[in-house]
Amino acid sequence: DQQVKQNxxxxxxxxxxxxxxxxxxxxxxxxxxxxxxxYPAEGPTFLISISSIxxxxxxxxxxxxxxxxxxxxxxxxxxxxxxxxxxxFCAASARDNYGQNFVFGPGTRxxxxx
Amino acid sequence: EAQxxxxxxxxxxxxxxxxxxxxxxxxxxxYMSWYRQDPGLGLRQIYYSMNVEVTDKGDVPxxxxxxxxxxxxxPLILESPSPNQTxxxxxxxxxxxxxxxxxxxxxxxxxVV
Numbered sequence: 764d765q766q767v768k769q770n771x772x773x774x775x776x777x778x779x780x781x782x783x784x785x786x787x788x789x790x791x792x793x794x795x796x797x798x799x800x801x802y803p804a805e806g807p808t809f810l811i812s813i814s815s816i817x818x819x820x821x822x823x824x825x826x827x828x829x830x831x832x833x834x835x836x837x838x839x840x841x842x843x844x845x846x847x848x849x850x851x852f853c854a855a856s857a858r859d860n861y862g863q864n865f866v867f868g869p870g871t872r873x874x875x876x877x
Numbered sequence: 878e879a880q881x882x883x884x885x886x887x888x889x890x891x892x893x894x895x896x897x898x899x900x901x902x903x904x905x906x907x908y909m910s911w912y913r914q915d916p917g918l919g920l921r922q923i924y925y926s927m928n929v930e931v932t933d934k935g936d937v938p939x940x941x942x943x944x945x946x947x948x949x950x951x952p953l954i955l956e957s958p959s960p961n962q963t964x965x966x967x968x969x970x971x972x973x974x975x976x977x978x979x980x981x982x983x984x985x986x987x988x989v990v
Contacts, residue, residue, distance in 0.1 A: 767919070769919075794975065795975040795976045796976075797976065797978050799978070799981075804983070804984075805983055805984075806881070806967050806969070806981030806982050806983050806984055807920070807967070807979075807981045808981070809978030809979065809980070812975075812976035812977070812978060813976070814975065814976050852919055852920065854920075856975065858975070864922060864925065864933075864935060864936075865910075865922060865979075866922075866936070867912075867919035867920040867921070868919050869917050869918060869919040870919055
């Protein structure tokens with residue numbers, strides 16, 4: 764039973780437009796939510812995070828929104844660039860175990876078309 | 878350069894032959910972790926470590942061992958590899974918990990035949 768779900772395996776967006784990647788979770792004990800980006804033949808790279816006490820966190824072109832009641836978070840990329848083409852993973856952990864026991868979603872492959 | 882280094886990058890082995898994948902970080906991070914990535918399943922945590930000599934199981938620990946004798950090193954040991962352990966493995970480290978995220982290595986692609 765997947766605790767973190769990313770229901771869109773892939774997404775294509777035109778360059779300059781907004782990319783919205785979605786993530787749903789089932790465990791109400793999750794306190795930390797992170798997004799990672801992964802290029803082929805490389806390890807995942809940490810992108811942005813949010814704790815459960817917030818509903819929005821912004822870093823440049825990247826914004827993460829958290830809706831705790833719906834157990835849903837989303838990553839917005841504005842404007843999208845061809846270099847953003849990668850697989851994006853959503854991850855979550857609870858406060859126990861030092862917040863180290865991360866659960867990852869299956870990933871969404873984003874393609875930004877020039 | 879701050880990094881997590883895994884070796885080897887690629888490994889093909891036979892069922893039952895013990896192997897070790899090494900992981901080293903040069904950032905003085907306390908927290909380290911091993912993940913495996915399989916198609917459609919994302920990354921699943923195998924083991925993690927909060928400090929030297931302190932380790933705990935993740936979600937898929939069966940068939941794996943780890944040790945943390947020094948802060949910088951966190952090797953993954955497969956005592957008797959089986960074909961279902963064919964996967965892409967990532968080591969990661971972090972200096973703080975929760976929202977600060979991990980720094981990942983480049984991965985080790987293991988094939989067990």
